[in-house]
Amino acid sequence: MWNWASSPTEIISHIFFLCTVESVESDSIDLAYRTTTQPILLSHVCRRWRAISLATPRLWSVVVIGLGHVSPSSCYRLSRGHPLSFDEKSPRNSNSTLQIRTFLNRSSSAPLRLHIDLRDEGWTFQLPESSHPSDVYSDRLSIVLDLLFHHIRRWQDVEVLSDTWLPQHMFIKRCSRFPIPPKLRHLSLARCNAYFALEGALFSPAALGEHCVLFQSDGQGEDSFEFAPSLSDDEQCGEPHALQSVSLAGVHIDWGNCGQIFRGLSRLELKYHTAEVLPSRLELTKMLQSSESLESLSIVGWGHRPSSSGGERLSDNPSTRTSSLLEDRHRVYLPRLKEFTFGWVNASHASSLLSSIFTQEQNPFPALSELVLEDVTNSLDPPSNRDSSLVLNALSHLLTLPSPLAQRAPIRRLHHRHIFASISSEMRLFAACTGQYGVIEELTLQGTNENLLIALLRMAVASDDKGHENGDAESHTRENSQKDQAKFFLDRLTIQEGNFCVDSSVLRVFLQVFPVPVDFDSDGVCADFEDDATYWDPDEGRDVSCSEDGPANWIPSGISILSTSFTSDGHQETPERMKGGDSNTLAYDCDHPQAVAFIGQNVESSGYPIDFCCLPAIS
Template sequence: MAPASDVRKAVDEDIKAAVAQKIQEDPTLSPEMALKQVSEAMLKSNPFIPPQGCPVNDLPSELLAHIFYVGTKIQEDEMAFGEKEDDDYFHDNELDVAEDWTDDESEAMDVDKPDRSNGADEDSHSECSSCGSEDDDDEEYIPEIPFQVLASHVCKHWRDVAVNEPSLWTRIRFTKDYPFDAPTAYLERSKGLPIDIEIHAAADDEETDLYEDEDGNFIAVPAGTTPPQLSPPPTPPSSQGSDAVDHTKKFLSDEEITAAFNLITPHIARWKILEISTSKYASMFHALTHLEQCPPAPILECLQLYQYDDDSEGLEDAIFLPTEFRKPLLLFQGQVPNLRSAAFWGVHIDWDASLSFLSGLKDLELAYHASDVRPSYATLNAILQASPELDTLTLRGSGPVNDRDTWDSFEPLVLPAVTQLVLSQHDCEYISALYRRMRLPVVEALVLDFDGQDYSTFAEQLTKPAAGQSKSLLPRLKFLRIEGLPCARTHKVEILKQLTNLNSLFVECLDDEETVFFELLSEDAKNGTGDALLPMLEELTIRGVESRDVRSFVDARRKKGKPLLKLSMCTSDDITLKDKDWFHKNVDFDLYDPSESEIEDFEISDDELSEIESD
């Protein structure tokens, strides 16, 4: 490489030659003007020099709209995986979604506080300039703004493109912090496109209610619950003024839920996804009564109803309370012909009457149901048989009514296409009886989450061939997640021995029972002879194990000729900097959030499916 002085000398000579040629071409130019023209020409394509005008506005409107669409989807995906909080949207520093550009509008708007003082020629495209505070070090919190809303407040041209692109406005959200004018604008701008609707009337995990004890002290309890012998604090009287502190929790009220349905029900022909989440069953029942009165939903593909409640113990024999909300309801007049995914989390419906639309499903989740509001064995079997392409089945603290002494009089639960199965929060006798009735010829991803009992009987079932099979399902598994499986050590050993085709293992070692699985694998990797346990293992996700022990296991597998390709550890684990550096150098390493999805997406090739069916 030439010295810097030589490069500078060459540049100076080029500039002098160019200036001389300019003056020769136009003798009226002064040396200063000629030098200016040469400099502008040389810097014209310099990426560090701001361009003239706004080149992005030269793009076709269709391409600019697609850029907005991609940005919107990226932001929504980030929120779906917990990277941003949805309720950061539209707090005090909000942009008015529906507000239009009425006069000659400003060229750009500050995100924190719109400024419309500058005029612009309405017949020309306003130039784009940067948004936000000029002080990058400002620590003041600025709430997240939906990408499409932000884009629509940059300049008139961008607003025209964004507002007239229906695909940007198809996600309709109702929460306690979300202004209702936003869904109104979204519904109008989405035109005739299918829409995704979320009604969020649940408390955030960290939120609490404040109650007043006899001494006038405020006590925090989980939001949505009322402790005995305590009363909610009084609402401040109006005489205290608008700035008085209101200690009561603010939920999306029943009146607001009604207002939401009044707004979206006329568009029911466009509903594609509907998600409703509540912290109090009274709110969920109020929403269900609206769904009972709704007309058919012709294109609805995904229905998710979540009632969050921490009390999930002993549901096999529990009675649903409060009784005034026990009545099962039929939704959408029983007509949802395109439903493909359904989740009922602590929410029951009229299962028998709903057989008309609980069919053709590909994903079904039943969770946290008291025994007396569960579907009967016969009804659940009818739902499953009416969904021959069902791929994912989740039974978490739910399943058929716990009259298992009668199950043998019915046909078994044949699940010919289920590849992903979640079994969680059942007592041992119940899940053993249910598993014995299940026929699972192609399962390749399994999640197990049990605690509080000895599940040796069920663990032994897992290692035995099911009816009509020559092997257990374990050799077919490619993914296994164990959150809890208390059982004898001998059963743990046998389970690991049979996982001969497992590619990915997820173990949460939060107590001694699950730690044994990792200890067995470590002992085998370090001291075992012959074939290693889990010979096809490529990915390990682990939680609750010290980083030095994980490093020792990874190194032992590598030395044994069975190296891991990917390692994930929990963000809450204590990982030394030295071990983290070693992981990055020797394996594809990352950290996962414990709230991430339980089952990864797997695809089975036709050849693999043929092999599974032949077994």
């Protein structure tokens, strides 16, 4: 049995620190708040634990700040059910700022991880931003930021999330007075409103649309806070920074004066910006060129300013576009890139971006192993089924260019989100992704149609025909031989929530040709099965007709379903994974109109409630 009394202090200290690691790495802000409460709880158990806690600076080095730190309203909480007490006359001495000061002081000289989440769960984006609590109480936010910037030299990881622009603007304006913090590794700024990226959207509030420098690049920051300590000579000299990851979602900066920030990054995200505040094509090119060590790149939205917003105009005709493009030697080549996320709101603009930014002499991403593609318009607006063939064709062209590597590895994971394109374009993309290997380890589909499945089937048939022509019939029955003979092969399929509409016969044939593990989010599958469709009933041990037992209640063996349940007021609860063959029933509340409407399309008007259309049994 573990004896705490005789355990070394160093071990107990490390265990205490591990208590906070899980919550810090979680995406849930509720779990992240545990990082705030856990050190306090540990320090109140006994005298020895308190001494160890106070002597462990890294235990206090994670500072989580929520809306409750800036809003005096009791409806905002710092942690589970504990209302804040504010001193209206002296906000600097309120409980919230006292807690921040306590963590900052007890963390001593340890590197800081800052998580600032100023989002309001009850906020609706139809309201004016000036009515948001973070904007109304911006004076209190200013006090909190002043506390944090007093310790800017210790920043290691920083994340700022907001519904509105003002908090981001206040943060960036303060950053612009300092050089890049010497210990800063990860920086993530997100104005969480993806709708600003839609075509025709204008930046708001216009009065705060200026492009501010994120950090001083020459090491000569003003450092004008009266309480801010002077930076050391080493920190002022402009030595290479430690920054590895930058994410700017809906947050713009002075793109022309940010070269030092992007130099040497391994991860970069530029997402959901209003078109008018984006960098020009030349600025984007220079940014990516300074980040030639990138291993992960996300460009979601416009990427650079379109011609209608003051960007460079490009001809839609590739044959007449040459004169307006940069010379190829000045284009972007990312030899270490492993993950590429590309989302667009305008297919023509996205195609031009791919053709004009990246090198055309060789494959610009020879090490790419994971590709995420998304039509942002279809995911944000009601599905418009816009044709994205132009984008897929442009990307396929880049991926099939000669590779400087002796043998380019295939793209092993492909995510296909809300994309509608021709069958030929889909086939061209898959061929470019798989290369000579013909293998995709994992394919994730969300909000698409059957063209993609048909493209995969045609490629499988084509590879089968090729195998027969070569006289290698035996390879059609052995999985390893399939891969060795460069047949098109799929290891795993995931279908996520979304308007995934497909004819049941296509889905049936697809799963017969590709007998792979499938992860289904049941809310995203709309399959219209014939009256004689059957499913496997594990209790009966046989195929049961859908017409025999009404709506299908059983998950086919070998299929994994992500089931969503609802509370009495119609709110979605945490999905629960269920697997076929385990006698699991789909327990949906079909009498609840919101639940029914969420699970099926036009269920109420169809005359009968369908909780789930299950796959037919596959022999």
